[in-house]
Amino acid sequence: MAGPKIASAVNATACLSALLARARQLKQSSSIDPPLPASEFQGALGLPSTSPTHFTAVDVAARQMFQDLVSSRTIDDPAFVDIWSLLDIILICGDQDQCEPALVWWLIEELLDSQSIEGCRIVFDYLESRRERLIAKNFQKKKDLVILRSCNELLRRLSRAEDSVFCGRVFIFLFQSFPLGDRSSVNLRGEFHVENVTAFDETLQPAVDATQDIVLPDAKPDSQPPEIQVTAEPEVLDEDRLYPIFWTLQKVFSNPPFLLTPDHFAEFKRGLEATLVKFRHVPKVIQPIASEARRGIKRKAEDMNQQYELASAFNPKYLTNRDLFKLELSDLAFQRHILVQALILLDFLLSLTDKAKKRMGEVPTQKALQYDFTLSDEDTEWCQKTKKSIGDYLDEGPDGKFYHRMVDTVLSRDKNWVRWKLESCAPISKASLPPKEFADAKEGARTACSVKRLRSTPMRSLDLSFLSDTDGSRGWESLKESARTVVPSGPVLVKKVQATELDIDFASSDAERQSLTASKTANTWRVLRLAAASQLSLLDKVDDGRNLGCLFQAKVASAAGTSGESGRSGGRAAESGGAGELEGKDGSSWRDGRGEGEGGLEGVGTGGSGGGLVQEVVMGEAS
Secondary structure (H helix, E strand, O other): OHHHHHHHHHHHHHHHHHHHHHHHHHOOOOOOOOOOOHHHHOHHHOOOOOOOOHHHHHHHHHHHHHHHHHHHOOOOOHHHHHHHHHHHHHHHHHHOOOOOOOHHHHHHHHHHHHOOHHHHHHHHHHHHHOHHHHOOOOHHHHHHHHHHHHHHHHHHHOOOOOOHHHHHHHHHHHHHHOOOOOOOOOOOOOOOOOOOOOOOOOOOOOOOOOOOOOOOOOOOOOOOOOOOOOOOOOOOOOHHHHHHHHHHHHHHHHOHHHHHOHHHHHHHHHHHHHHHHHHHHOOOEOOOOOOOOOOOOOOOHHHHHHOOOOOOOOOOOOOOOHHHHHHHHHEHHHHHHHHHHHHHHHHHHHOOEHHHHHHHOOOOOOHHHOOOOOEOHHHHHHHHHHHHHHHHHHHOOOOHHHHHHHHHHHHHHHHHHHHHHHOOOOOOOOOOOOHHHHHHHHHHHHHHOOOOOOOOOOOOOOOOHHHHOOOHHHHHHHHOOHHHOOOOOHHHHHHHHHHHHHHHHOOOOHHHHHHHHHHHHHHHHHHHHHHHHHOHHHHHHOEOOEOOOHHHHHHHHHHHHOHHHHHHHHHHHHHOOOOOOEEOOOOOEEOOOOOOOOOOOOOOOOOOOOOOOOOOOOOOOOO
């Protein structure tokens, strides 16, 4: 059985060597990019798979060739491009099921183990440039665990203080590679990192010797003891007294269930309040950003002198020496780190209130993440007040509002992840839409956004055709028409009221009946106002808007009886030598004596030689 295996391994080695020689012809550069084109190694151009032991033979051949290449050249050597080409070939063949799909990641894992930290940075450049191709196929079944193991081993080798940027690159690569709803990095049981212990000097400072003589000032025998003034402001502890209280908070931050006992919770409240008071009273020191971080950023000299930014250095472990404690308290970046820890813990406590538990009781949750402790109303009020106080303090200082908003956004989104974890990490991915539904939605959107033909006269619009009249003179003359200023006569208005009453009887809707009633009321009021000027005595005959015709019947009869007399009285007035024509106030002319008026007004007057003129006018009636 050993003979065929060796022969297949030799054949696989020969095939890989031929493919690598072709890659040297395709890629002339010695850099990581560009990757080898997959079309040059598709199908028969790749590795043959003719025997059942083909995968094993390719695995043995690839590892042997890989080890020979790695041991014969350094990563900064131009010939190291053969390693990148070999990995590309194995990746393309694995996606075609010509070898084990995870083989390329096994080789990358060995490459990371064989390189220094600087060499791992270059290897990670290759991973970032090929990320989409590395996870395109067979990710969930073959590659995910190898990727996770390789990156975790690399993170264990890196220093959180000196290689913080590289650690961030590794985490970003993992976040971009794994699906958003993957449970591989979820702490399902809600375990806290209790192994993260912050060691500090717990020895107390030497106290004052009790046997030492204390010199007091001479007191007068009749003097009264000084009054003690009690102030509402909290006490500001000095550094020596605050030191053990402050660093004890780290034990609570790393293990929040430690607060579920009343004594520990009261101690935590006193320690956090003392810390906040101390932060407010110490002078703030803002560290300028390092010069390396400013590299590549163009700024004016005066802006660089006036603006200060917080230090970008990341400290994975606090320095707890007593001599450094005073300096740390004044560092604004250090204060913000502590306050963010406090905000995280306060959110955990507020999730244990009775209201929050009732809200979460509607969904099935994991028993491992449920706590029997319920926060009291008094402690809930203290947590909310302290959280607001911390938020107000974070708003202060340079870029304080931006920093607080950023922290608040992260914590708000973290609550959603906590709820998702409490719900046993339910799938958050949705199936793709069927092609028919997608086509229907696309057609509906196109129809809704298409240009529709506009109506010539939009609905509920006013007729504005009069604005199209460009003849200014005609418009001016239309405003002078007498029909716009002549008041309708009484009989005309009476006829309008009667016609409106008839229309009301045949109205087909309540809206039409209401409109006609309003028109009748308006015309009735106009008739009564005209009659009040000359026929005031006849208004008693009108009964609630009815019998309006009687107001003008007597007027018409009187006008017919005096028409003959008016001619004769006019002659007598002329013979009496009275004054000539008089002009009325409205521009109409009148003759002295009893006669007809001109201009549509009926007048009755008496006059003599130089006598006065008395007119009785009924508007709108002409004899």
